[in-house]
Amino acid sequence: MTTNAPRPEILRYTAFSSSPEGGNPAGVVLDATGLDDAAMLAIAAELGYSESAFLTAPPADLGGEGGGGNGDGDGDGRAYTIRYFSPKAEVPFCGHATIATAVALAERTGPGELVFATPAGIVPVAVTEEGGAVLATLTSVEPHTEEIAGTDLAEALAALDWPAADLDPAFPPRIAFAGARHLVLAAATRARLADLAYDFARLEALMHRLDLTTVQLVWRESATVFHVRDPFPVGGVVEDPATGAAAAAFGAYARELGLVPEDAVLTLHQGEDLGRPGELTVTLRAGDPRVHVGGTGTRIV
Known part of the structure; x- marks a missing residue:
């Protein structure tokens, strides 16, 4: 991130619980365009959560409507690049931050199918709404x-x-x-x-x-x-x-x-x-x- 670049919006979500006091908190930056590794690590360290997630535009071969996490997708087939940082280092994949990010996106553009290009591989996420609660389910890379x-x-x-x-x-x-x-x-x-x-x-x-x-x-x-x-x-x-x-x-x-x-x-x-x-x-x-x-x-x- 350049010296004069504006600070991105940093959201805080918890995953695997419908209560803010339960589950695992994660930082979520829906548009991390312009942030370098040091800036993402600094945000993760500032938040102090086990991981924070950062979205940018998807790889060219993945397509989708992600557009760097700007929320302009049509609610279906949205694709993003996602990276995860703990307070000390980048990690290849984080499940709870993926779920938290999917819930944050769904609250802005509705439920549907998401695709995340992670450092570990492609991870699809299906988001539904059931009884007023948002439910996200990720599909892992091959284990x-x-x-x-x-x-x-x-x-x-x-x-x-x-x-x-x-x-x-x-x-x-x-x-x-x-x-x-x-x-x-x-x-x-x-x-x-x-x-x-x-x-x-x-x-x-x-x-x-x-x-x-x-x-x-x-x-x-x-x-x-x-x-x-x-x-x-x-x-x-x-x-x-x-x-x-x-x-x-x-x-x-x-x-x-x-x-x-x-x-x-x-x-x-x-x-x-x-x-x-x-x-x-x-x-x-x-x-x-x-x-x-x-x-x-x-x-x-």
Whole structure:
């Protein structure tokens, strides 16, 4: 952004909750034209949310009516380039900021289909209105999972101060990707998940080495209901209140390991331990490798 450039409008929305006091807050800049990387990072740091989203015009081959996020689309087939910044760095994909941005756009131009060109790939988002609430559902890039080395797992558990015996043996540790990399660890009890006091610097160092965005900590309440928490030291945040990218990665992980059916709708509760409850819906469809993550959102006044 040049010295004399006007400051863009910075919106504040929460995702995965219909209450401003719930879910995960995100900064949203619907027209980031003229902002350079340093300016976007400065805005994200000023807001202090786990991520903020910045829209510009879509790539030429994507088309659409985005026009740099100016809201002139016709309500259908709108396309944008989107980038995400935490207070410390750019991240390749952020689910909650995508949902927040989609809700912000829908409030201006109505529900419909959106397409976001993210650093991780193309992410479509379907926005509907149900009972006065705006619901946005993103479709992830194609996911995958990979093993984690025993030494790296031991270091993660040491940083978390979690004994290996506190893990749920039905959920083997894996690194899962659906736009960003997340280490999935399952707690054997809800009490274990609730007790989170980790070594920030130690976990941050491991996550940088493994190129992880968060650590997805999970406890299974029932066949399709889970409680999750996401330490996010690499973003300068102790814990992310509701993490759409990790939810997508977890959905892929659970399906690949046969922990849930190929056709399934999972409910993830996150933020309860932070006093910001949110709910993420993860939809898996047989024959469709991608994962669909949806939820409500609302503006923070």
